[in-house]
Amino acid sequence: MSDTPKFPNTSRRGFLKAAAGGAAAAATAGQAAAGTPDPAITEVQPWAQGFGDGVDAVPYGMPIEHEAHVVRRNVDWLTADVISSINFTPIHALEGTITPQGCAFERHHSGAIEMTKQDYRLMINGLVDQPLVFTYADLERFPRTVATFFCECAANSGMEWGGAQLQGAQFTHGMIHNMEYTGVSLRTLLNETGIKPEGKWIYVEGADASSNGRSIPLEKALDDVLVAFFANGEALRKEHGYPVRLVVPGWEGNLWVKWLRRIEVTDMPTESREETSKYTDLMPDGRARKWTWEMDAKSVITSPSPQAPVRHGPGPMVITGLAWSGRGAITGVDVSLDGGQNWREARLAAPGEQKALTRFYLDHVWDGSEMLLQARARDETGYVQPTKDQLREIRGRNSVYHNNGIQTWWVKANGEAENVEVS
């Protein structure tokens, strides 16, 4: 295989031709080879004779052991230890749009703490008419909302600013999850305390030892922010903030405070450590952008990718991925097979939803030649996901956060894929 592959212009006619040849080539795996019947069918298998597990064998199930590769992973050289650290969702091995809580990425600043519902308290104070304290049982009595949102760490893909670095969508794009939350609108709770006219911001903080806190403008607080206690139909997992976390749709994950204990209405931002020394974006002139809350439109092909190589050879294949925008709904995703020379519109599994993951597909017939796969998201504001070089031209390489540049996977003729950048 040469290091300077050629990428033929993939015209429609080219695809049709490939389809005709590919169908024959694909007729191998799982089918009778040279007229020998498949023993998986002709022999009676043990599972067709004896019993499986009875009910209650596992009162709360884990995935079957054959899926043991579908787990969160961390990269140990990224952080000084595992207490204040991050790991990655195995997005390359998941489908649909909902991320199971058990493998959704974790970011802790002082470890995942254990707290009971009985010990839980939420205080709202500051520039309010009446400072209030709520117990968990109190929160359960407010009218509820159900909605699905993605949560993306601002540092997702941050290791890629300097160039292609990590092999796999899990590592390059896995600081994201997408869950269906049940909770109470923050607006409802702030209505209960009332807000004084001087109140312009809220400051939210968690109960863990890091007491991670962030400032959010009141407009956002009164818009779509949720105080959530269920995710994907069950109580929040410990690592996601049990029993209560904040959900700040479309905005960077650091604002989604876990173990939420206090909301203070203020007249100015607190300028906490997490919104000054961190989560600010250093620009080439040595100054830094602050309050870069929204997550811009972004997409990634999850399969094929370095951890999800093509094993079936040429012929029909599924190219799939995820797209999202913190500024609204995804309106379309384009896929390129030739490193951005030509693009085709992908099929969305469902119309884009507000600030939630969208699954896209390109149903492709592969001719077995090398591909440089890219995806490009578009959202309802008219924004088109930029290339990494377009971002670098404006932001340089040291802004750490908010890297939403187009990802390239080099799929080789043997089906293996690698993280690369292209001209």
Added chain:
Amino acid sequence: MSKFPKLLVSAALVATLATPALAEKLGIGRAAMPEEIAAWDVNVLPDGRGLPEGSMSVLDGEAVFIDNCASCHGDFAEGLDNWPALAGGRGTLRDERPVKTVGSYWPYLSTVWDYVNRSMPFGGAQTLETDEVYGIVAYILYSEGLVDDDFVLSNENFTEVRLPNEDGFYVDDRVEVEFPVFATEPCMENCKDAVEITRKASDLNVTPTDDAGRPLSTIPDVTAGAEAPEEVVVAAVTPEEPPSATEGPDPELVAEGEKLFRQCKSCHELGEGARSRTGPHLNDVFGRVAGTVEGFRYSKPMVAAGEAGLVWTEETVAEFLADPRGYMKGTRMSFRGLKSDDDIAAMNAYLKSATE
């Protein structure tokens, strides 16, 4: 702050459909008491609001810093291992590798005070006295060369100190600067003449891999006829004799101890190849004279205790872990101690099993 008036409107419409309309108060919850608010509302604003009364000098602050912060951040706030430097780096923000510290990057001193007060030291948050927080902040300012060694920081003079990079930040302008460039009609055909690979992740080779050299969590080959994926090794469940007192530690207790040890791991290594990091390694800790791991910089009291004959045994380790700072006044270990005798027994069992 209506940067996206159009979007806010559309989001609001959607929200209205999904959210119950509400204007009346429901009367749920109870009034927060002043003592409760005082206990939790401790954040400090850039204009100094929220600062409690207190003060400490640079020199006294240095001692507090050495005891509480230096094991990670270094004696001169220069940062050890992967832990952050707190001073230095001024003039590097345009460099290829900028060094972001309190002196070079942080805009407000209030942030430093607030963070130290609420979140530090790591593993012992909210254990510092108010005056000590002033002292640590004063020492960081001194390390950065922003104040003299006779400086005393207090709530009175706090807002007179300004950090060098206060004006180094501006509000997100992506919509003004980037949208006009990116939000254009996307090209679909013949968008560039040629494409070449310019960078490959394989040149760096920094991804965690499995034994076969593949990225971790690579999906197994499940095409029929493919070699069955390697069996996932699940700890064999073989019935064993119940542990007896003479046959070493109870495995359940050891497992419990291993879980508890997670809170120690950020500083202490244990097992094969363990080395001293921010804390001394713990291999063969039982029978070791206190303060004697080669090359590790202990606090003075720890060295003195060893010279006076302190040897780590199950009993002395138990006493130390129950209340580290009470047992060894001046120890650099910021850990606040294990809560119960059961936890201490488990930790002892684990330390024993792991070092044997």
